[in-house]
Amino acid sequence: MTEVGVADVVIIGAGxxxxxxxxxxxxxxxxxxxxxxxxxxxxGTTKANTAILHTGFDTVPGSLESRLLRRxxxxxxxxxxxxxxxxERTGALVIAWSDEQxxxxxxxxxxxxxxxxxxxxxxxxxxxxxxxxxxxPGARGAVEIPGESIIxxxxxxLAYATEAVRAGVRLRLRTRVTxxxxxxxxxxxxxxxxxxxxxxxxxxxxxxxxLRCRWLVNAAGLESDHVDAMLGGGGFTIAPRxxxxxxxxxxxxxxxxxxxxxxxxxxxxxxxxxxTVYGNVLLGPTAEDVADRADTATTPxxxxxxxxxxxxxxPGLAAEEVTAAYAGLRAATEHRDYQIRxxxxxRYACVAGIRSTGLSASLGIAEHVVGQLGEAGLPLRERxxxxxxxxxxxxxxxxxxxxxxxxxAADPEYGVIVxxxxxxxxGEIRDALDSPLPPADLDGLRRRTRVLNGRCQGFYCxxxxxxxxxxxxxx
Amino acid sequence: MKVDxLIAGAGPxxxxxxxxxxxxxxxxxLLVDREAAAGGVPRHCLHxxxxxxxxxxxxxxPAYARRYVAAAxxxxxxxxxxxxxxxxxxxxxxxxxxxxxxxxxxxxxVLLATGCRERPRTARLIPGDRPPGVMTTGExxxxxxxGGQRLPGRALxxxxxHVSFSALVTLAHAGAxxxxxxxxxxxxxxxxxxxxxxxxRWHAPVWTSTTVRRVVGRDRLxxxxxxxxxxxxxxxxxxxxxxxxxDWIPDHELARxxxxxxxxxxxxxxxxxxxxxxxxxxxxxxxxxxxxxxADVAALGGRHxxxxxxxxxxxxxxxxxxxxxxxxxxxxxxxxxxVITVTAAPAGRGQAGRGQAAPPAMPPRGRFVLRCGAxxxxxxxxxxxxxxxxxxxxxxxxxxxxxxxxxxxxxxxxDPGGGPVQVAVADGGGPxxxxxxxxx
Numbered sequence: 001m002t003e004v005g006v007a008d009v010v011i012i013g014a015g016x017x018x019x020x021x022x023x024x025x026x027x028x029x030x031x032x033x034x035x036x037x038x039x040x041x042x043x044g045t046t047k048a049n050t051a052i053l054h055t056g057f058d059t060v061p062g063s064l065e066s067r068l069l070r071r072x073x074x075x076x077x078x079x080x081x082x083x084x085x086x087x088e089r090t091g092a093l094v095i096a097w098s099d100e101q102x103x104x105x106x107x108x109x110x111x112x113x114x115x116x117x118x119x120x121x122x123x124x125x126x127x128x129x130x131x132x133x134x135x136x137p138g139a140r141g142a143v144e145i146p147g148e149s150i151i152x153x154x155x156x157x158l159a160y161a162t163e164a165v166r167a168g169v170r171l172r173l174r175t176r177v178t179x180x181x182x183x184x185x186x187x188x189x190x191x192x193x194x195x196x197x198x199x200x201x202x203x204x205x206x207x208x209x210x211l212r213c214r215w216l217v218n219a220a221g222l223e224s225d226h227v228d229a230m231l232g233g234g235g236f237t238i239a240p241r242x243x244x245x246x247x248x249x250x251x252x253x254x255x256x257x258x259x260x261x262x263x264x265x266x267x268x269x270x271x272x273x274x275x276t277v278y279g280n281v282l283l284g285p286t287a288e289d290v291a292d293r294a295d296t297a298t299t300p301x302x303x304x305x306x307x308x309x310x311x312x313x314x315p316g317l318a319a320e321e322v323t324a325a326y327a328g329l330r331a332a333t334e335h336r337d338y339q340i341r342x343x344x345x346x347r348y349a350c351v352a353g354i355r356s357t358g359l360s361a362s363l364g365i366a367e368h369v370v371g372q373l374g375e376a377g378l379p380l381r382e383r384x385x386x387x388x389x390x391x392x393x394x395x396x397x398x399x400x401x402x403x404x405x406x407x408x409a410a411d412p413e414y415g416v417i418v419x420x421x422x423x424x425x426x427g428e429i430r431d432a433l434d435s436p437l438p439p440a441d442l443d444g445l446r447r448r449t450r451v452l453n454g455r456c457q458g459f460y461c462x463x464x465x466x467x468x469x470x471x472x473x474x475x
Numbered sequence: 476m477k478v479d480x481l482i483a484g485a486g487p488x489x490x491x492x493x494x495x496x497x498x499x500x501x502x503x504x505l506l507v508d509r510e511a512a513a514g515g516v517p518r519h520c521l522h523x524x525x526x527x528x529x530x531x532x533x534x535x536x537p538a539y540a541r542r543y544v545a546a547a548x549x550x551x552x553x554x555x556x557x558x559x560x561x562x563x564x565x566x567x568x569x570x571x572x573x574x575x576x577x578x579x580x581x582x583x584x585v586l587l588a589t590g591c592r593e594r595p596r597t598a599r600l601i602p603g604d605r606p607p608g609v610m611t612t613g614e615x616x617x618x619x620x621x622g623g624q625r626l627p628g629r630a631l632x633x634x635x636x637h638v639s640f641s642a643l644v645t646l647a648h649a650g651a652x653x654x655x656x657x658x659x660x661x662x663x664x665x666x667x668x669x670x671x672x673x674x675x676r677w678h679a680p681v682w683t684s685t686t687v688r689r690v691v692g693r694d695r696l697x698x699x700x701x702x703x704x705x706x707x708x709x710x711x712x713x714x715x716x717x718x719x720x721x722d723w724i725p726d727h728e729l730a731r732x733x734x735x736x737x738x739x740x741x742x743x744x745x746x747x748x749x750x751x752x753x754x755x756x757x758x759x760x761x762x763x764x765x766x767x768x769x770a771d772v773a774a775l776g777g778r779h780x781x782x783x784x785x786x787x788x789x790x791x792x793x794x795x796x797x798x799x800x801x802x803x804x805x806x807x808x809x810x811x812x813x814v815i816t817v818t819a820a821p822a823g824r825g826q827a828g829r830g831q832a833a834p835p836a837m838p839p840r841g842r843f844v845l846r847c848g849a850x851x852x853x854x855x856x857x858x859x860x861x862x863x864x865x866x867x868x869x870x871x872x873x874x875x876x877x878x879x880x881x882x883x884x885x886x887x888x889x890d891p892g893g894g895p896v897q898v899a900v901a902d903g904g905g906p907x908x909x910x911x912x913x914x915x
Contacts, residue, residue: 246600251731294693298602307600321724324597326605402561405577412574417559420509423572442607457595458610460510463617463624 007031007170009378010204010213012177012227014041016153016359017351018219019160020366026167028370029381033211034161034169035204037176037223039440040447042157044221046359047447048296048328050245050285051276053077053087053149054360057112057120058094058264063337064368069357070116072364076156077149079363083159083388085152086277086395092148092259093123093132095139095313101263102140108263109143119146134255136312148259152277153359154447155391160362162389162436172208173440179205180216180230182346199346215378217349217369221331222293224339224352231348235341236333238352240293243285244302244327246310249455250396252281252320260313269356271309273317278422278450279396280323283310289332296327323455330356340369344376392431394450401425418468419461421454426468433472445469478505478553480784481569481582483560483729486515487770488761488777489588490543490554491529495781497550501788504552505580507571509559513547514540515590517770519616521648522641528771528840529778539770563733566754584756584784587730587744588777591766593638594722596690603690603700609717612642619649628715631699632656635663635670635681636876638767639720643673646718653679654714659686659704662850664876690717721876723766730759740809740846741765747798747814748886749783749836750776755792758784765811765844768878772844779839793818793833797891799860804899806849806873807856810881812838817891834887843881847873847900855901856881860893873900 009025011018014036022034038044053076056069080087096102105122112120123142129135165171183200204211220227225238253275262270268287276282286302303325310317332355333339339353349369354361374380393400401407401414402423408415413427432439432448439445442465446452451465458465479501482489485508493506512518517525520536527533534542547554558573560580568581593611610618618624630651632639635658646653656663656679663670663681673679682701688709689700698713725743736753738745743764744752750760760780761773768776799815818833845856851873858866858881866885873879881898889896 251728297604297689300602300688303600303602321594322598322600325600325602402559402572403577408572408574408576415572415574415576416557417509417572420559423559423561455598456592456611456613457597459592459595459613460617462610462614463622464511466618467622 006201007033007211007213009215009217010035010202010211011217011219013219013221013224014157014161014171015044015046015219015221016042016157016160016362017221017354017365019157019164020362021217021219021351021369022164022169023160024366024370026164026169027382027385029383032169033172033213034164035172035175035177035206035211037174039174040444041161041437042154042447045328045331046153046157048245048326049153049243049356049359050272050274050282051150051153052259052274052360053151054357055117055145055147056115056357057117057145058108058269059115060336061111061114064340065338065357065361066115068338068364068368069361070364071367072361075363075367076360079388080151084391084393085155085159086393086398087149087151088275088277088397089147089149090258090275091144091146092261093128093142093144094261094263095128095142096263097138097140104263105141105143112143112145117145117147120144132256132258132260134314134316136315150259150275150277151359152395155394156359156362158437158448159389159391162391163387165436166389167385174208176207177204177227178207181205182231202347215347215373217351219351222329224331224350228350228352231346233350236335236339236353238293239332239334240290240329241332242288242290242295242327242329244298244306244325245282245284246303246306246322247276247324248281248283248317249321249323250279252317253279255281255314255316271306273310273313277395277397278453281317283317285328290329293329296329298325298327302327321455324453340365342369342372342376347376349373392428392448401428418464419451419454421456422450424449424451429465429468430472433469442466442469476578477581478503479582479788480504480584480586481580482506482586482588484508484515484588484590484761485513485554485556486588486590486761487517487543487774489586490547490777491774492586492588492760492777492781493547493552493554494550495778496785497552499782499785501785505555506547506552507555507558507560511557513544513554513556516613519620520641521620522644525770529774543774560729567756583788584758586780586784587757587759587763588761589726589729589763591723591725591762593719594724596719599719599722601687601690604693606690606692606694606696608696608715609690610719612638612718612720615642615645615718619645625649626651626716628652629654629713630716630718631712631714632718632720633687634658634720634722635660635665636721637665637669640665640669640673642718642720643677643679646716647677651716653677654712655679656681657685657687657701658683660875664874723762725763725766727763730763733757738809738813740803741811741813745800745814746812747816747836748812748838748883749816750780750812750839751783751816753798756787768844776839783836799889799891799893800895802895802897803845804897806847806851807898807900808846808848810843810845810898812843815886815889815896817889835889837886838883842883845879845881845898846876847879848875850874851900856898857901858885858896858898860889860896865889865896867901
């Protein structure tokens with residue numbers, strides 16, 4: 001299949017960054033195509049992380065990451081409220097467990113203030129144990145960051161992509177980019193000032209045909225250096241960093257109130273314990289450099305290290321059941337800061353090295369990149385759009401369909417619970433299958449509804465859910 | 476809605492309790508189940524062997540479930556499937572969701588009979604990739620028997636106890652070739668006849684002292700790495716389906732949410748010999764309190780709880796009752812019931828003429844059920860309180876994942892003012908050794 005006509009922009013990669021850029025571009029009079037190698041949006045680094053909506057308190061002051069994270073976090077809090085993305089402002093505690101770490105706390109506090117987090121405060125040990133009575137022994141004190149929040153990492157890219165698709169962005173899933181050829185500017189460059197730009201039209205070869213476009217955005221995450229090389233880049237190399245995480249049973253949720261962070265080292269932010277918006281407790285991540293960009297396996301050493309660390313932070317975790325263990329890959333590079341460049345001459349934006357803050361910063365990154373594209377010559381004429389879509393609510397803090405008497409009275413399918421651990425109803429499964437971005441597989445259905453994500457992992461409902469999926473799957 | 480007794484869970488225990496409660500004249504009995512149909516796990520167990528101890532006949536799982544559902548309805552209990560108890564609004568009041576909406580149910584007494592499940596791969600922390608094709612026996616049975624699914628290719632079973640051999644039959648029925656059953660124990664833990672039949676009929680060997688180290692396969696399962704338990708080189712075993720069997724955990728969410736005391740061994744609510752939990756008039760029965768026993772044992776437990784519920788609702792309750800915990804020492808894993816309630820010295824008021832404390836109730840079927848984590852030949856189980864020997868069983872062989880029974884005649888000897896009752900394995904049936912110094 002070859003797309004007819006020339007798009008204004010092709011965005012490569014439908015992770016949280018690519019979808020954010022797509023929905024931001026959808027606010028302008030532009031034709032855009034969003035291409036994704038996987039069968040769904042948000043299946044790479046986006047789906048497997050700590051699901052924290054950061055304030056940016058611990059970023060390098062003055063860095064691009066600091067600026068975009070701060071801006072993006074504010075935008076996302078607002079967007080989440082409008083789109084129904086689950087967010088809980090739990091706050092975080094950076095906890096010192098040794099003299100050395102205690103000595104680092106003033107620096108953390110100072111850095112946070114320089115990053116614009118003016119509401120941080122020191123917490124003495126006694127107050128810390130009052131706030132978190134289940135904390136293991138030996139904590140010396142902490143810095144509290146009230147703005148740190150938890151968010152649903154699955155609904156977020158789905159909301160962005162849904163908004164983009166509704167506004168006319170063409171989403172091409174299962175479409176892997178295999179090469180890019182850029183014509184010289186003297187022919188076929190369309191009506192956007194061919195004379196001023198040496199580069200002409202990009203021909204993006206994919207596993208599903210050739211896409212033609214005037215501007216190209218590389219938001220390919222773990223593959224962003226490969227895509228960059230197709231455009232003659234080479235300023236960075238992706239060095240995937242694997243993070244293993246353990247999800248504890250919802251019955252562990254009362255063990256903590258806020259996100260419990262360690263004092264970071266130069267290499268990693270360390271192992272944290274955090275609530276999730278689904279009502280579970282998350283422990284992780286490890287940080288291990290791996291060569292394979294698809295190796296999201298968990299390891300005996302990784303899981304053992306996590307259990308050891310978790311047992312010290314919250315001893316009560318040891319008695320609770322584990323619901324899931326998984327691993328994600330952060331798209332780290334040899335650079336500390338984001339690798340965002342807009343090349344006016346080549347009509348190309350590279351948005352890479354969004355190591356571990358992409359979810360929080362996504363809307364800030366999108367705003368920044370689109371602004372830069374505009375300065376580089378992409379015509380940005382605003383247009384009316386419907387705004388954020390109303391997403392199905394899959395959080396734990398608000399009212400879910402099974403709890404909503406009015407909703408069940410209007411449609412009894414919301415009273416038929418299929419997945420008992422996560423209390424997902426047949427109505428929600430039906431809605432997901434009928435949505436503008438239906439799931440391609442059971443994992444996609446999990447990310448849209450929470451189905452099969454609970455403590456039984458399918459003991460009770462996998463057969464029934466598989467049946468509903470097969471019956472309702474879009475052709 | 477107001478009822479006399481609310482039963483959460485319409486499996487064998489809940490259904491048998493509903494029947495018994497109605498026979499005892501307990502008034503309005505509401506039995507709810509979150510599944511689309513009442514009957515519990517037997518609904519998807521097509522093999523025979525059900526009903527031996529409770530109905531005195533042999534049935535397959537679905538027939539057994541149907542029989543109990545019909546009996547409960549005939550006895551006048553209200554059976555509501557497709558209704559989930561989602562939380563508590565009081566000590567004996569719950570919220571419930573169904574297609575009819577969100578309701579509150581207030582009851583005079585509550586029986587929790589929410590059953591148990593197998594620990595899935597994730598809860599066992601088996602590392603590796605996370606492909607589809609990895610499941611529990613419960614999921615396997617529903618896929619094959621309720622969904623008609625075929626599972627061609629090679630399958631590996633983790634576990635070698637009764638349920639593991641049941642999974643073997645199900646896999647064979649679905650067209651799978653079972654490579655082996657893998658157990659970390661030194662021997663299989665089912666009946667020798669089962670293991671022999673597995674070898675003869677399906678050529679499925681049992682690999683003992685073997686651990687699954689890693690799951691391999693990104694988009695679909697390609698196999699697992701196994702190694703000798705405790706160390707050694709791993710080897711790759713190709714397979715297309717991986718079934719985790721046994722390793723039961725009670726479905727104790729409602730019990731935990733109610734704040735009931737939880738027994739550290741069974742991980743279900745701590746229950747006394749009447750199957751009453753730490754909250755008066757909240758009872759628990761079935762595999763919630765002993766994960767997992769056979770359906771008939773669960774049903775008889777439900778029946779037992781029902782008699783005590785009916786008595787409690789009908790008469791007065793002793794004013795002062797002491798709950799004495801029963802602890803087990805390794806290699807014993809758990810005991811059920813795990814509390815002895817002893818009514819203390821006679822209350823001056825109330826029932827006249829009671830000169831001494833009423834003896835504790837006998838446990839269901841007159842015996843306690845235990846689990847042992849290691850093989851022991853001709854071992855005796857001893858019961859002590861504060862060093863005082865209360866009972867010693869006859870020698871019997873202890874097998875992991877198989878029931879160990881202990882007659883309950885000693886319950887009347889428990890001192891309400893004493894320390895916890897300790898149950899341990901005595902070596903070789905020799906002279907008594909002090910409690911707490913049993914060989915692990």
